[in-house]
Amino acid sequence: MADEKTEYPAVAYMFSVEIDGHKLGLWNSFEGLGWETTVETREEGGNNFFVHQLPGRLKYPNVKVGRPIGRDSSLVAEWFASLATGVTRTTARIAALGPDGQEVVSWSLDGVIPVRWTGPGFGVENLKAASETLELAHHGFIEAAHPGRRAG
Template sequence: MSTIHDETTLAVGIRYRILLDDKNLGFFSSCSGLGAEVTVETREEGGNNGSVWQLPTRLRFPNITLTRPLNRDSARIGEWFTTMVTSGYRFGTATIDAMTASGTEVARFGLMGVVPVRWSGPTLSTTDSNVVVESVEIAHHGFVPPKAAG
């Protein structure tokens, strides 16, 4: 008889690999904003005092923010933003792989219509001993089945 621990890879010490189309943007230490929300309109029916109709209208997807310590992969984010300006931009797809430190994939998320929204670089100071971090915020138009591992 197997236990839940045997069948489930626990999401402890996770890192996130981002593939934009087929370009690897590297690993990130945190990922926030994965989710979806259904917008609901309410309608009151005349003569029905027992309830209000809750009608789903559209899906909304919050922006996703990825954060990591500054490293050699940081230049890839700048290249992504620069390509938008110099070559024109087309909506891409992305895959976010949640992985353990040993490289075991825990979960995979596919995103369509990916748009870079914001890059925040580190505050560089010789008097501060904190790890310098960067973050990138991306918008997307929904989830799709993720591409196979690559």
Template sequence: MSEQTPLGGGVPTTSSRFLFEVDGVEIGTFQEVRGLRLDVDVVEYVEGGQNAYVHQLPGVMRWPHLVFTRGMVQSDSLFGWVQRSSGQGFAGNDDTLTRATGAVTVVDERGTRLRSWELDGVFAVSWTGPSLSAESDAALTETLEVAHNGFRAVTR
């Protein structure tokens, strides 16, 4: 069985709590974050007379949307940010998109911040509320999807 490499040397890190902040305001603590990924397109160049290989050059960097899932929380920060960046704030601001800075942070069981990914140009693109049914006792969860222009990893 392999053990995870610790950040900072002590106890191995786990991936059980994730904090999402926008412009320094806590949006929520999430159960799952998907999409921390970077893809670089490859541009191929065929050189005349070079038949042993095709040149491969780095192209456009692509940053997939991040998808956050969490249990319901009692906070208006999420919808306040959505209204400012994509809702009424967007429509009332001469249709100028207000992008924000964001951060996804791994938090340990004591609340200590272990590692962050700082996001550029963040705005919300989708929110899905809980499925409500009187016949279900499943946990209520919300899903948030955000677009961004890239991130930087930061060890705390």
């Protein structure tokens, strides 16, 4: 018997990306989401049982989204054109979409700046689909329940 609302596992077919209100369309790959705590070690004289592990700063790796080039590729060019006066930190929202096109989960990022965009390479010896990749740096996550307040 089917439930009224079918729950899908966190397997997404596509990801939607929006940066400071600029919709950048759908992407089919997403990587790099995470965080890491730096750890400083301190040895205490006379203590041979353990080394102190002191928590340090949080570090966030760059995130990358990728897709075959298509109609949505022009949205990235339009967004880049809006950066002609300078790059400033902003926010981004990346949402994983399930097989039915509905949002499964989303992540809001704070302090986002574009790091790199790579477009397709063309050549007769390369029979792969032409693709593009967008890489973004960020300062951390924004809690959904408290917009503007950083998590962690």
